[in-house]
Amino acid sequence: xxxxxxxxxxxxxxxxxxxxxxxxxxxxxxxxxxxxxxxxxxxxxxxxxxxxxxxxxxxxxxxxxxxxxxxxxxxxxxxxxxxxxxxxxxxxxxxxxxxxxxxxxxxxxxxxxxxxxxxxxxxxxxxxxxxxxxxxxxxxxxxxxxxxxxxxxxxxxxxxxxxxxxxxxxxxxxxxxxxxxxxxxxxxxxxxxxxxxxxxxxxxxxxxxxxxxxxxxxxxxxxxxxxxxxxxxxxxxxxxxxxxxxxxxxxxxxxxxxxxxxxxxxxxxxxxxxxxxxxxxxxxxxxxxxxxxxxxxxxxxxxxxxxxxxxxxxxxxxxxxxxxxxxxxxxxxxxxxxxxxxxxxxxxxxxxxxxxxxxxxxxxxxxxxxxxxxxxxxxxxxxxxxxxxxxxxxxxxxxxxxxxxxxxxxxxxxxxxxxxxxxxxxxxxxxxxxxxxxxxxxxxxxxxxxxxxxxxxxxxxxxxxxxxxxxxxxxxxxxxxxxxxxxxxxxxxxxxxxxxxxxxxxxxxxxxxxxxxxxxxxxxxxxxxxxxxxxxxxxxxxxxxxxxxxxxxxxxxxxxxxxxxxxxxxxxxxxxxxxxxxxxxxxxxxxxxxxxxxxxxxxxxxxxxxxxxxxxxxxxxxxxxxxxxxxxxxxxxxxxxxxxxxxxxxxxxxxxxxxxxxxxxxxxxxxxxxxxxxxxxxxxxxxxxxxxxxxxxxxxxxxxxxxxxxxxxxxxxxxxxxxxxxxxxxxxxxxxxxxxxxxxxxxxxxxxxxxxxxxxxxxxxxxxxxxxxxxxxxxxxxxxxxxxxxxxxxxxxxxxxxxxxxxxxxxxxxxxxxxxxxxxxxxxxxxxxxxxxxxxx
Amino acid sequence: xxxxxxxxxxxxxxxxxxxxxxxxxxxxxxxxxxxxxxxxxxxxxxxxxxxxxxxxxxxxxxxxxxxxxxxxxxxxxxxxxxxxxxxxxxxxxxxxxxxxxxxxxx
Numbered sequence: 001x002x003x004x005x006x007x008x009x010x011x012x013x014x015x016x017x018x019x020x021x022x023x024x025x026x027x028x029x030x031x032x033x034x035x036x037x038x039x040x041x042x043x044x045x046x047x048x049x050x051x052x053x054x055x056x057x058x059x060x061x062x063x064x065x066x067x068x069x070x071x072x073x074x075x076x077x078x079x080x081x082x083x084x085x086x087x088x089x090x091x092x093x094x095x096x097x098x099x100x101x102x103x104x105x106x107x108x109x110x111x112x113x114x115x116x117x118x119x120x121x122x123x124x125x126x127x128x129x130x131x132x133x134x135x136x137x138x139x140x141x142x143x144x145x146x147x148x149x150x151x152x153x154x155x156x157x158x159x160x161x162x163x164x165x166x167x168x169x170x171x172x173x174x175x176x177x178x179x180x181x182x183x184x185x186x187x188x189x190x191x192x193x194x195x196x197x198x199x200x201x202x203x204x205x206x207x208x209x210x211x212x213x214x215x216x217x218x219x220x221x222x223x224x225x226x227x228x229x230x231x232x233x234x235x236x237x238x239x240x241x242x243x244x245x246x247x248x249x250x251x252x253x254x255x256x257x258x259x260x261x262x263x264x265x266x267x268x269x270x271x272x273x274x275x276x277x278x279x280x281x282x283x284x285x286x287x288x289x290x291x292x293x294x295x296x297x298x299x300x301x302x303x304x305x306x307x308x309x310x311x312x313x314x315x316x317x318x319x320x321x322x323x324x325x326x327x328x329x330x331x332x333x334x335x336x337x338x339x340x341x342x343x344x345x346x347x348x349x350x351x352x353x354x355x356x357x358x359x360x361x362x363x364x365x366x367x368x369x370x371x372x373x374x375x376x377x378x379x380x381x382x383x384x385x386x387x388x389x390x391x392x393x394x395x396x397x398x399x400x401x402x403x404x405x406x407x408x409x410x411x412x413x414x415x416x417x418x419x420x421x422x423x424x425x426x427x428x429x430x431x432x433x434x435x436x437x438x439x440x441x442x443x444x445x446x447x448x449x450x451x452x453x454x455x456x457x458x459x460x461x462x463x464x465x466x467x468x469x470x471x472x473x474x475x476x477x478x479x480x481x482x483x484x485x486x487x488x489x490x491x492x493x494x495x496x497x498x499x500x501x502x503x504x505x506x507x508x509x510x511x512x513x514x515x516x517x518x519x520x521x522x523x524x525x526x527x528x529x530x531x532x533x534x535x536x537x538x539x540x541x542x543x544x545x546x547x548x549x550x551x552x553x554x555x556x557x558x559x560x561x562x563x564x565x566x567x568x569x570x571x572x573x574x575x576x577x578x579x580x581x582x583x584x585x586x587x588x589x590x591x592x593x594x595x596x597x598x599x600x601x602x603x604x605x606x607x608x609x610x611x612x613x614x615x616x617x618x619x620x621x622x623x624x625x626x627x628x629x630x631x632x633x634x635x636x637x638x639x640x641x642x643x644x645x646x647x648x649x650x651x652x653x654x655x656x657x658x659x660x661x662x663x664x665x666x667x668x669x670x671x672x673x674x675x676x677x678x679x680x681x682x683x684x685x686x687x688x689x690x691x692x693x694x695x696x697x698x699x700x701x702x703x704x705x706x707x708x709x710x711x712x713x714x715x716x717x718x719x720x721x722x723x724x725x726x727x728x729x730x731x732x733x734x735x736x737x738x739x740x741x742x743x744x745x746x747x748x749x750x751x752x753x754x755x756x757x758x759x760x761x762x763x764x765x766x767x768x769x770x771x772x773x774x775x776x777x778x779x780x781x782x783x784x785x786x787x788x789x790x791x792x793x794x795x796x797x798x799x800x801x802x803x804x805x806x807x808x809x810x811x812x813x814x815x816x817x818x819x820x821x822x823x824x825x826x827x828x829x830x831x832x833x834x835x836x837x838x839x840x841x
Numbered sequence: 842x843x844x845x846x847x848x849x850x851x852x853x854x855x856x857x858x859x860x861x862x863x864x865x866x867x868x869x870x871x872x873x874x875x876x877x878x879x880x881x882x883x884x885x886x887x888x889x890x891x892x893x894x895x896x897x898x899x900x901x902x903x904x905x906x907x908x909x910x911x912x913x914x915x916x917x918x919x920x921x922x923x924x925x926x927x928x929x930x931x932x933x934x935x936x937x938x939x940x941x942x943x944x945x946x947x
Contacts (some may be wrong), residue, residue, distance in 0.1 A: 114913050115939075124900040131901075252933035255902040309937035317902060834912045 012823045018816055023103055029827055030820045031803045032102025032393065047087070054080025062151060062345070069150070069341040069520070071334060071417035078158050078413045082406045085162030090402040093167060096696045097688050098174050100394035105803040107181045108390050112831060117181070119832060120390040122399060123811060128390070129404045131320045132382045133169070135600040136565065137372025137673075138408050140218060142416035143564035143571075144666065145369050146427065147357040147517075148350040150341050150420040152366050157416065160367075160374030161409035164703030168677060170401030171684040171700060172380045177388035177397065178797040184384040184680060188776075190796045191686045196779025200679050203772035204381075205612060207672035209643075210765065211378070212608055213650035214669035216300075217661050218563035219601045220292045220651070222594050225488070225497065226555050227285035228273040230292075232591055233598040235269035236315065237299070243314035259317045263325075266318065270591045274554060286497060286556070288490050289655040296605075297648035303606035304613055304640045312606055319603045322596045330414045333575040339421030341520060348517050356432040356440075356515065357562070358666050359725040360717065364710035368670030373412025375703060377676025379405065395809040403811075418571040419564075424519040425527030426558075429508040429546055430567045433660020434484060434560050437504075440511035441477040449510060451476075456506050456543025458513050472510060480507040485747065501557035505550075508559040509542040532583045554587030562662040569593035609647075613639045653758050658751035659731075667718060668762055668769075674711045675773045678704060682780040689784050692793045708777070715770040719763060728763035732756060805832050907932050 014022070023032040057077030060069065094100060111117035120128070145153040176182055182190070185204065189197030223229045243262045251257065276282060287295070303311050349355035350362040358369055372378070383401060391400065419427065432440070450459040450469040459465035480503040486492060487500020512525055519525050529545035529552075530537050540548050550558045553573055558566065573589035581588070614630070617639045621628035627635045654661030681704040688697045721727035724734055735755035738744070744752065786792075806824035808817040825833065899905050907929050914926040927935065 114910060121900060124897065127897070127901045247933070248937070252930050253904060253907050255904045256898050259902060307937075308940050313937065313940065320902065831913065831916050834909050834916075 012819060012826075014819070018819070021816065022820060025103060025802050025804055027804070029804050030806045030824055032395065032806065033809070033814075033817060033820065047084075050080050050083050054084065061154060069345070070338050071341055071421055072338045074150075074154060074413050074417045075334060077154070078410060081158050081162060082410070085166070086398075086402060086406060089162060090166065090170065090398050093170070093699055094398050097691070097693045097699055098171070098394075098397065100174070100397060101800070102393050102395050103800075103803055104394060105801045105805065106177055106391050106394060107388060107798075108392060109803060109805045109832060110180075110801055111389075114834070116386075117389045119392045119805065119807075122392060122396045122807060122809075125387065125390050125392075125396075126400050126404060126811070129382065129387045129400050130407050131323055132386060133372075133376075133379045133404060134323055134408050134411060135372070135604050136215060136218065136597050137376060137378070138412035139415045139568055139597060139600075140564035141370040141670075142373060142412045143419040143568050144357050144431070144662075145366055146343055146416065146419040147347065147355045147431070148362055148366060149344045149346040150416065151345040152350055152362055153370055153416050154413065156366060156370055157374045157409055157412050160370075161405060164677075164706065165373070165375035165379070165409065166402040166405035167699065167703055168375060168681055168684065169379050169383050169405040170397060171687075172383040172680055173388055173391075173401035174394075174397045175684065175687050176384035177391055177394070180798050181385060181389035184380050184683070187384060187683055187687075188679065191683050191690070192776070192779045192783050196776055196783070199772055199775045199779070201615075203679065203769070203776065204676055205615060206765075206768065206772075207377075207676055208608055208612055209646045210650060210665070210669055210672045212605055212647040213654060214662075214665050215601045215604055216293075216296050216647065216651045217654040217665065218565050219598050219605075220289055220296060220655055221561055221563040221662065222565045222569070222598065223287070223292055224289045224561075225286050225501075225557065227282040228277040228554055228587075228591055229594050229598075230285045230287055231276045231281075232266075232269045232273040232595050233602075235272075236266065236318070236595075236599060236602065237311070239265045239269065240311050240315040240318065243317065244310040247314065248309055255317060258314070259321045262314065262318045263321050266322075266595065267592075270588060270595055273591060274587065277554060283494050283497075288488060290652070291490060293648070293652050293655050296651065297644055299602075300605055300609050300648070301640055301644045303602075304609040304644070305637055308610075312610070315599070315603055315606075319599050322599055326596050327411055327414075329576065330411070330418065330572065333572065333579060334414055334417050337575045337578050339417070339575055341417075341420045342422060342424050343420045343427075344518060344520050344522070352516075353723055353725040354516055356428060356436045356663075358663055360667065360714070364713040364717075365667065365670075367706075367710040368667060368674050368714050370412065371670055371673045371677075373409050373415075375674065375677050375707060377673050377678070377680055380676065380680035392805060392807040393803075393809065396807070399810050415568055418575060419567060422567065422571040422574060423528050423545075424517075424525040425512045426529065426545070426549055426570070427567060428512050428515055428517075428525060429527060429559050430561050430570065431564075432508065432511060432560060433562055433663055434481075434504075435659045436663070437507050437511040437560065438477065438481050440514040441472070441480070441507050442474070443514045444510045445472050445474050445477060447514065448472075449513060451506075451510060456509055458510050458542050460513065477507065479503070497556065501550075501559075504557050504559040505543045505546040509546060552583060552586045553590035555590070560660075562660060564662075565594065565597040569597070605647075609640065609643050612643050616643060650761075653761065656754060657758055658754050664758065664762060667714060668765060671711050671714050671718070671766070671769055674707055675769055678707045678711060678773060679776055681707060682776060686780055686783050686787075687796075689787050690793070691795060694788060708773075711773065712770065715766050718766045719770070728759045728766060732759040732763060735759065804829055906936065 021034045021036050022030050023034060025031050054077055057073045057080060060073040061077055106119070108117050108119040112119060142153050142157065145156075172184065176184075176187065179187060179190070185197065185201045188200040191197075192200075219233075223233060239262050242265070243258045246258050246261070247254070276285065306312075349357075350366075353359050353361055358365065367374075387400065391397065448461040449472050450461065450463075450465050451457070451472050452459070452466055452469040454466075454468050457469070459469050483496075483503035484500045484507070487496045487498075487503070492500070509527060512527055515525060517525060527542050527545045529540055529548045531540045531544075531548045546557075546559060549570065550556065553570055558570065561567070569590045572593045573586045576589045577583055577586040613636065617627040617630070617635055620635075620639070626632060627639070629635065650665070654665045657664055681700050684700040685697055685704060688694070688700060717723075717726045718728050720729070722730050724730050732755075735752045738752045739749070739756065806820055806828065808814070808821065813821065910932055911926055
C-alpha cells in the first residue's frame with residue numbers, strides 16, 4: 001500500500017466530478033465508487049489490439065496447419081481471451097445477476113472477528129483463493145487429454161473457463177457471500193429443500209471419495225518402483241514435522257521463515273534422492289504399487305488424527321510456496337523455450353474409443369477428463385465457506401472469483417503446452433497400461449512387425465531392416481509379460497526388477513507402432529530421444545530411446561507411468577533443462593515436478609480426509625450424539641478409519657486393476673467432479689430465479705446444460721455401452737463369460753476375477769452418481785417451477801446492512817480509489833483498518 | 842523535426858541543446874548523468890519493490906497475524922479473558938489449537 005504522509009482530516013479534496021462518483025454511507029464515510037468508465041480512443045485501441053492478438057493466436061492454433069505450431073500461441077490465445085472474458089462477460093454477469101452493492105457490508109465487515117471472518121486485502125485474498133483451488137487437477141487432466149491432440153483441449157480449457165468454470169466460481173462466491181459465507185451444502189438445503197439438499201450432501205461425500213482415490217492413484221503411479229521419488233516424497237513428512245516443531249516450540253509465528261527452510265530442505269531431499277537411488281538402499285525403496293497403497297492409507301489415517309500443527313499446517317505452507325514456484329517456473333520455461341507442438345491438432349483418438357490413455361471419444365469424454373482449468377466442482381466448496389468470509393467489498397468478487405479461476409486455467413494451458421511438446425511416441429509409451437501394451441503387442445505379432453534383438457529397434461513389415469531383425473513372435477511377447485509380472489511382484493530381486501524394466505521398454509516400443517494415431521507431421525508416432533555423451537548428441541529410437549529417457553530423468557523405467565503426473569514431469573524436465581543446467585539437471589527437474597505434484601495431492605488427501613471425517617461424525621451424531629464431540633478420540637479415530645477405508649479400497653482396486661487403474665477409474669473421477677459442478681450450478685440457477693432474475697437464468701444454465709449433457713452422456717456410455725472399451729457392465733459380462741471358460745491359467749483367472757469385482761463396483765458407482773445427480777436436478781427443476789409459478793421473491797440473502805468500509809475493487813487501484821482510500825484511512829473505523837492497512841512494526 | 846527532438850528528453854541532441862552545448866563529448870557526459878539518475882531511481886525503486894514483496898508474502902503466509910491481534914487487542918476488541926494481551930508464543934499456541942477442531946475446507 002502506498003505510504004503517504006499522514007494528513008489531517010479534511011485535507012483531501014475532490015473535484016466535483018470526482019465527488020459525484022463516490023458512494024457514502026449515512027455518516028458520510030466513503031464506502032465505494034460508482035463505476036464510471038468511459039471509452040476513450042486509447043482504450044478502444046488497446047482492446048482492439050488485445051482482440052487482434054487473441055485472434056492471431058487462435059488462427060495459428062486452429063487454422064494454420066503445418067508441422068510447426070509454436071506453443072507460445074497457446075499462451076497468447078489464452079491470455080487475450082481471458083482478458084476479453086474478464087472485461088466483458090464477467091462484467092456483464094456482474095451487472096445483470098450479481099449487482100454488487102458496495103453500500104452493503106460483507107460478512108467479513110459485519111463479523112470482523114479477526115479469525116475466519118477477517119477482511120483481507122483483495123490481492124492477498126486472491127493468492128489465498130488461488131492456492132486453495134489450484135492443486136494437481138489442472139496439471140493432470142490436460143496431459144491426459146493430449147491423446148486427442150492439442151486443439152480440443154485448448155478450446156475447452158479457454159472457452160470453458162470463460163463461460164463455465166469462472167462463472168461458477170464467481171457466482172458461488174457471490175451468493176455465499178450474500179449469505180454470511182454459508183457452505184455449498186447449507187445453501188443446497190436452503191435453496192432446494194431438505195430432501196434435495198441431503199441427497200446433494202451425500203453425493204458430494206461419495207464423489208469426494210472417488211476423487212481422493214484417483215488423486216492418490218496418480219501419486220502411487222508416479223512413485224512405483226522409483227526409489228528416488230519414494231525417498232524425496234517421503235522426506236516431505238519429516239520435513240513437515242520439523243517445520244511444525246519449529247513453529248510450535250522454537251520460533252512461533254515465523255511462517256515465511258520456516259517455509260523457506262522447508263523449501264530448502266525439500267530441494268536437498270530431491271538432490272539427496274539421487275544418491276539414495278544409487279545406494280544399496282535403493283532396492284528397499286523400490287516399492288510396488290500395493291506396498292505404496294498401504295503406505296498411503298496408513299499415512300492418510302495418521303495425517304488426519306495427528307495434531308494439525310504437526311503435519312497439516314506446515315505442509316500447507318510448503319504447498320503454497322511450491323504452487324507459486326511451479327507456476328513461475330512453468331511460465332518461464334514455455335515463454336523462453338517456446339517448444340513446438342509434436343502432437344497433431346486433432347488426432348484419430350478424438351473420433352474413436354481406441355485411445356490408450358483414457359477410453360472414449362471427444363464428446364463427452366474430453367469434457368470430463370479436463371475438469372480443473374475449465375470447470376471444476378471442487379472449487380465450489382472453496383468458493384463457499386472459506387473465501388466469502390474474508391472478502392472486503394462486494395465489487396471485489398469478480399476479481400477474486402472469476403480472476404482466480406482464470407489463473408488456474410492458465411496453469412492448465414501451460415501443462416497442456418508442455419505435454420504436447422513431448423515426443424508423441426514417448427507420451428504414449430508412458431501413458432499406456434501394461435494390459436494395453438500386451439494387447440497391442442499381440443496385434444504387432446499378427447501384423448508381422450520385425451524387432452532387432454540387438455537394440456530393440458522396431459521395423460514395419462516391408463521397411464528396410466538390418467539382417468539381425470527377426471519377426472516378433474507370441475512367445476517373445478509372453479516372455480515380456482512374464483518378466484514384467486515377476487519383476488513387479490513384492491519381493492522381486494534386483495535382477496528380476498531390471499529384467500522387468502527391460503521387458504517394459506521393449507514391449508512398449510513395439511506397442512507404440514500399433515497405435516492408430518499420427519503425429520503433427522502426419523506420420524506414425526516414433527519414439528525418439530536425444531542421447532548426449534560428452535559434446536556429441538545422437539538421436540536414438542524405440543527401446544533405446546525409452547531407456548535413454550529413463551536414464552536422463554534418473555528412473556529405472558518410465559513405461560506405463562499412467563496418471564499424467566510423470567508425463568508432465570518428463571515434459572517439464574525436457575523444457576527446463578534447456579534453460580537451467582542442461583541434460584545433467586534433467587533428473588532434478590523431473591523429480592522436482594513429481595515432488596510438487598505429490599505434495600499437492602498429499603495436501604488434498606489429508607485435508608479432505610479430515611473434512612469428510614468431521615462430516616461423517618456429524619452425520620453419525622444424529623443417532624449417537626457422542627460422535628458430535630470432536631475431542632472424543634475414539635470417535636475421531638473410528639470415523640477417520642471409515643473414511644480412509646472408503647478411498648483406500650478404491651485406491652487398491654485401481655492399483656491392482658488388470659486393465660490399468662487410470663484408464664478405468666479416471667472417467668469415474670471426472671464424472672464425479674463434474675457432477676459436483678452441476679450441483680453447484682443448479683443451486684446458482686435456483687438462486688438467480690428466486691432473486692427475480694429469471695430473464696438472465698441462461699447465464700448459469702449455459703454451463704449447466706453443457707455439464708449435464710457431458711456427464712449424463714458419459715455416465716450412459718459407462719453403464720449401457722456395448723463397446724468393451726467403455727461400458728463397465730459390458731466389461732463385467734465379458735469377464736464373467738471368460739471365467740466360465742475352462743482351461744484358464746492362474747493369472748488369467750485372477751485377472752478375470754478382479755475385473756468382475758472392479759467393474760461391478762465401478763458400474764454401481766456410475767449408476768449411483770447418475771441417480772443422485774438426477775434426483776438433485778429434479779428437485780431443482782421443481783423448485784424453479786414453484787418459484788416461477790408463485791412469483792415468490794423471498795430471498796435467503798442476509799438483510800442489507802450499511803457498510804462503513806472502503807477498499808478498491810481491482811488488482812490495481814485507480815487514481816480516485818487511491819484518493820478515497822487515503823480519506824478512509826483518516827475517517828474509517830480503526831477496527832476495520834486492521835485488515836486494511838499494513839501495520840508497521 | 843526540431844520540435845520533435847526537443848520533446849524527446851532521452852535523445853542526446855535534446856540533452857545537449859538543453860545544457861547549451863553542442864560538443865559530442867558533453868552530450869555523452871550529459872547522457873551518462875541522465876543514465877546515472879535513472880539508475881538512482883531504479884535503486885530507490887528496488888527497496889520499495891522488496892518491501893511490497895515482503896508485505897505480500899507475510900500477509901499471504903500469515904506471519905502478520907500476531908501484529909493484527911495486538912492491534913485488535915489495543916482497540917479493546919480482542920477475544921481475550923485477561924487484561925494483558927497474549928504473548929506471541931501463547932497466541933500461536935491457541936491459534937493452532939483452535940484449528941484442531943475446525944473442519945477446514947479442501
